[in-house]
Amino acid sequence: MDSLKNLLQQKNCKDVVVLTGAGISAESGIKTFRDSNGLWEDHAIEDIASPEGFYKDPEMVHRFYNLRRAQLQDVYPNPAHTALSDLEKIVDNFTLITQNVDDLHERGGSQNVLHMHGELKKIFCLKTGKVDYFEGDVMSEEFSFVRPDIVWFGEAIKYSTEIQKAFENCDLYLCIGTSNNVYPAAGFVQAAKMKNALCIELNLEATALSHQYDLNFYGPATEIVTQFVDLFR
Ligand code: APR
Numbered sequence: 529m530d531s532l533k534n535l536l537q538q539k540n541c542k543d544v545v546v547l548t549g550a551g552i553s554a555e556s557g558i559k560t561f562r563d564s565n566g567l568w569e570d571h572a573i574e575d576i577a578s579p580e581g582f583y584k585d586p587e588m589v590h591r592f593y594n595l596r597r598a599q600l601q602d603v604y605p606n607p608a609h610t611a612l613s614d615l616e617k618i619v620d621n622f623t624l625i626t627q628n629v630d631d632l633h634e635r636g637g638s639q640n641v642l643h644m645h646g647e648l649k650k651i652f653c654l655k656t657g658k659v660d661y662f663e664g665d666v667m668s669e670e671f672s673f674v675r676p677d678i679v680w681f682g683e684a685i686k687y688s689t690e691i692q693k694a695f696e697n698c699d700l701y702l703c704i705g706t707s708n709n710v711y712p713a714a715g716f717v718q719a720a721k722m723k724n725a726l727c728i729e730l731n732l733e734a735t736a737l738s739h740q741y742d743l744n745f746y747g748p749a750t751e752i753v754t755q756f757v758d759l760f761r
Contacts, residue, residue, distance in 0.1 A: 532743065533759045539726055541700035542620040546612060547716055549627045551705020551732055552749045556603045558630055562707050567596075578681045586671040593676040594665040597648045600630060608704070608749035609636030611757040616640075618760045623694035625687070627706060627713050629678055642687040642694075644713065650677035685712060695719040702756070704730045705749050708737040717741060730756060 550560035561568045571592065575581040582589045609632050616622040616638060625642045626633055631649055633641045651666060651674045652659040659677050666674060679685055695701075701720035708714040717740050720727050729741040730752045738744050745752045 529755055529759060532756075535726070536700075536759055539699060541726065543697045544615065544619045544621065544700045544702065545623045545625065545694050545698045545716075545720065545725075546615075546702045546704060547625045547627070547706065547713055548612075548633070548704045549706025549708075549713070551707075552608050552612075552626075552753070553603075553606075553628055553630055553632050554705070554732075555608070555748060555750050556606045556632055558599065558603055558632075560707075562709065573681065577678075579683065582675055582680070586675070587668065590666045590668075590671050590676070593648065593678065596629075597663065598665065600648060603630070603632065605632045605636030606750050608753035609633055609638070611754045612704075613637030613639075615757045615760060618757075621697070623690075625691055625694070625713075625716070627710070642690055644679070644685040644687055644691065646676070646678040646686060648676065648678070651675065652677045688712075691716075692719075695723060695725075698723050698725045701725045701727045702730060703728070703741070704753060706731070706735070708735045728756075 554560050559567045576589050576592045612624060613636050616624065623642065624633060624638050624640065625644055627645050629643065629646055629648045649661060649663055650659050651662040654673050654675060698720050701717060703717060706713065714737060717727050717737065727741045729738055729744045730749065731746060732748060733746055734744065745756065
């Protein structure tokens with residue numbers, strides 16, 4: 529990491545964009561999607577993460593998200609979450625984009641989190657389209673007219689304008705804890721490269737897109753993300 533410290537000092541990175549995925553919350557006890565024993569292992573994705581699946585069986589989908597929402601009460605931010613909230617305070621411009629729907633970045637101190645795939649703690653009314661902050665379980669009598677404010681497969685991501693703007697002057701792009709399986713998030717590295725940003729992947733293991741990054745660091749997020757942020761202190 530020492531040579532990286534020199535490189536970062538040379539580049540004098542001022543405009544940092546970070547993308548996180550399920551891997552940053554794994555050590556807090558939240559299952560990832562595609563690791564062994566992951567969330568998708570027990571369910572057909574199209575059944576619980578698509579509009580068609582919801583309309584076919586709203587009760588099953590609500591029960592899946594009720595369980596994930598309830599779990600938030602038993603998990604806590606880990607040092608990787610808090611390190612990113614420190615980095616936000618250190619650098620001039622910082623944008624945190626997350627694919628995660630948990631609230632651990634906010635509880636870890638991050639201020640402005642772009643939940644591009646939605647949030648477990650929000651639901652929206654199918655009649656009015658109104659989004660409300662929500663904790664607890666959606667009850668069976670509500671199953672047919674509210675849905676989790678989660679972006680499902682085939683739906684447009686949230687904050688696309690803010691995300692596009694974030695890359696306009698990006699000089700450092702960090703991709704943390706994601707398998708880079710899902711677009712458009714997996715394609716963000718291309719947007720960063722077009723701005724000649726230094727692109728760094730921090731993940732437990734290599735991914736299909738690791739070769740697109742200038743540097744790769746492998747290990748548990750609580751170790752490699754904290755070590756990386758320490759370079760800025
Ligand atoms: N530290 C760092 N990385 C980790 C850790 C850890 N402790 N544990 C797992 N990982 C890595 C895995 O190696 C994997 O590359 O996190 C990644 C998790 O990948 P996925 O399970 O595919 O999750 P993610 O990339 O966030 O999925 C993206 O897909 O299903 C959709 O909408 C869902 O937002 C999700 C999107």
